[in-house]
Amino acid sequence: MDRLAELETFVHVADAGGIGAAADRLGVAKSAVSRRLKDLEERLGVRLVNRTTRQLSLTDTGRAYYERAVQLLADLEEADQQAAMVHGALTGRLKVAAPLSFGLMHLAPAVRQFLADNPALWIDLDLNDRRVDLVDEGFDVAVRIGQLEDSSLIARRLAVVRNVCCASPDYLARHGRPQRPEDLASGHVALRYTNVPERRAFTWVDAEGRERSVSVPARLASNNGEMLVDAAEAGLGIILQPTFLAYRSIEAGRLVPVLTDVAWREVAAYALYPPGRHLSAKVRAFVDHLGRCFGDPPYWDACLRTAAARA
Structure with a gap:
């Protein structure tokens, strides 16, 4: 019995809203996800999920258990990261989304430097102008530019965009x-x-x-x-x-x-990440790194001073 696998599977099912989507995220068969979820409910002796042919939803008990499960997994990841940082290393994988042009021009060099500084870290970088769904698509952090819509996402301002x-x-x-x-x-x-x-x-x-x-x-x-x-x-x-x-x-x-x-x-560039969990050490380090790379004011605004001096 792998209680951690059951817990992770349950959280993925709740986040993805279905067994098939959770299986895709975890890279396992749908039958494995169903079995882990069934084993978890049998071990606890409660129903966590309401299943219908069209949708899946959490029971009241499932929602309460989900909140605790998310916190426990976040605490475990934080403990892993802190232990690794004692030896000066960030480990694991970051899934990052960013707009295409900004990503190519400004995020890519920052990512290269971050990977060079953290050789045990892996990054999946999705450069696309579409608005990704961080929770449904499993992103750890997204960089967005413009007026933020009301949402439950946590936002940190990285730089002014003039x-x-x-x-x-x-x-x-x-x-x-x-x-x-x-x-x-x-x-x-x-x-x-x-x-x-x-x-x-x-x-x-x-x-x-x-x-x-x-x-x-x-x-x-x-x-x-x-x-x-x-x-x-x-x-x-x-x-x-x-x-x-x-x-x-x-x-x-x-x-x-x-x-x-x-x-x-004017608008701004923001780093967004999902709520309800501790900000992991690797996400915090990455966001801090972006802020340092871009600067305040951002380095690209130096062009205005150059043009004014030329005039």
């Missing part, structure tokens, strides 16, 4: 340099990021603290910011993009910031 309006020198020579945001509505064309609603594509806060926006005709719309930066370098339009995407182009002079005195809408 937007910069910029275009190529050739584009500005042909279309003129806008002096105020309203100038963008006539005589200019935008390269628009489609994961932001069109009405919020060019949004700023005025001197009275009111949020305002201007509609700019989009010659190209895409869900990939790197593509839009490349198109802006080619003189195809003007962009409002995060500095973490445009900073290299600005530093090289391929893009020129405009309307730099405008308070464009």
